[in-house]
Amino acid sequence: MTRIVCIGESMVEMAPLETPGTYRMGFAGDTLNTAWYLAKLLGDRARVDYFTAVGTDPVSDQMLDFLTQEAIGTANILRRSDRTLGLYMIQLQNGERSFSYWRGQSAARTLAQSGQDIATALRGADIAYFSGITIAILSQHDRETLMTALEEFSTSGGEIVFDPNLRPKLWTTPQDMTQAIMDAARLSDIVLPSYEDEATWFGDQSPEDTARRYAQHGAGIVVVKNGPGEMIVHSDAGLSRHQPEKVSAVIDTTAAGDSFNAGFLASYIAGGPLDQAIAAGARLAARVVTYRGALVEEAVLGHELAG
Numbered sequence: 001m002t003r004i005v006c007i008g009e010s011m012v013e014m015a016p017l018e019t020p021g022t023y024r025m026g027f028a029g030d031t032l033n034t035a036w037y038l039a040k041l042l043g044d045r046a047r048v049d050y051f052t053a054v055g056t057d058p059v060s061d062q063m064l065d066f067l068t069q070e071a072i073g074t075a076n077i078l079r080r081s082d083r084t085l086g087l088y089m090i091q092l093q094n095g096e097r098s099f100s101y102w103r104g105q106s107a108a109r110t111l112a113q114s115g116q117d118i119a120t121a122l123r124g125a126d127i128a129y130f131s132g133i134t135i136a137i138l139s140q141h142d143r144e145t146l147m148t149a150l151e152e153f154s155t156s157g158g159e160i161v162f163d164p165n166l167r168p169k170l171w172t173t174p175q176d177m178t179q180a181i182m183d184a185a186r187l188s189d190i191v192l193p194s195y196e197d198e199a200t201w202f203g204d205q206s207p208e209d210t211a212r213r214y215a216q217h218g219a220g221i222v223v224v225k226n227g228p229g230e231m232i233v234h235s236d237a238g239l240s241r242h243q244p245e246k247v248s249a250v251i252d253t254t255a256a257g258d259s260f261n262a263g264f265l266a267s268y269i270a271g272g273p274l275d276q277a278i279a280a281g282a283r284l285a286a287r288v289v290t291y292r293g294a295l296v297e298e299a300v301l302g303h304e305l306a307g
Ligand code: AMP
Pocket: 194, 195, 224, 225, 226, 227, 228, 231, 244, 245, 246, 247, 250, 253, 256, 257, 260, 281, 282, 283, 285, 286, 289
């Protein structure tokens, strides 16, 4: 059975309800969203674990209970008595969503203080999945600790999957961000970037440029997502193009990329060929964007791992 470890930050999410001033509390975060979809899609075929740091307070317990209930393994999650979960609040104004974050001191920021903890979490795993947000919340020292642990994981045969998920607000300077992203990509076997962000921060002139840049840094497979636009894929077979599903009424693009990654990886893990995995990712994301919120149960129902 394949074992996947997703590494990153899961936050408390406060999403507005109809009555002004009322919110529904949930848990979300880019790597958690992918873990959630992977666990749903793969069921008994895989074990999906989450690796992060949380507090020892009741809300941290609640998050661990949530993960357990969703069949995501929590055994190696670190507990910090002096910290708690980060939080974000979604505000709706004239139909537009905006996000406010309280995550500067979150427990997750300490997830990579010890290389030993990361090695323990990755022991026996087949795939490690992380993102640009995972590395953005770490100090430079801890980021290097994570990179070293991932490098050891890779040397011992583990496969590394990385979504650059560029978030300049989480970095001191854009240069720090682009440098750290390329350092992380260099360790990765599969890189799953989104073109719009890559064009803005790396100056790529086309999705092909993005695919080539990551391929030249050693990624065996690069899938460049591009919203409703054509995806560009770089693999052993060279560059190929894939049209995503057409969506007539997009409701909310939250977690489009995260769910694409899960749909893609689930199919890839199940042994599907690359183009079927891409189609499966696009199919899942196309359903997710027709619902509000990050974790969409309805989008998973009836999903086939093959494209
Ligand atoms: P993004 O990260 O925005 O490039 O989106 C990730 C993936 O979600 C894309 O590769 C598509 O498969 C899917 N997706 C996002 N937005 C749309 C859309 N408006 N219509 C169809 N698919 C979409």
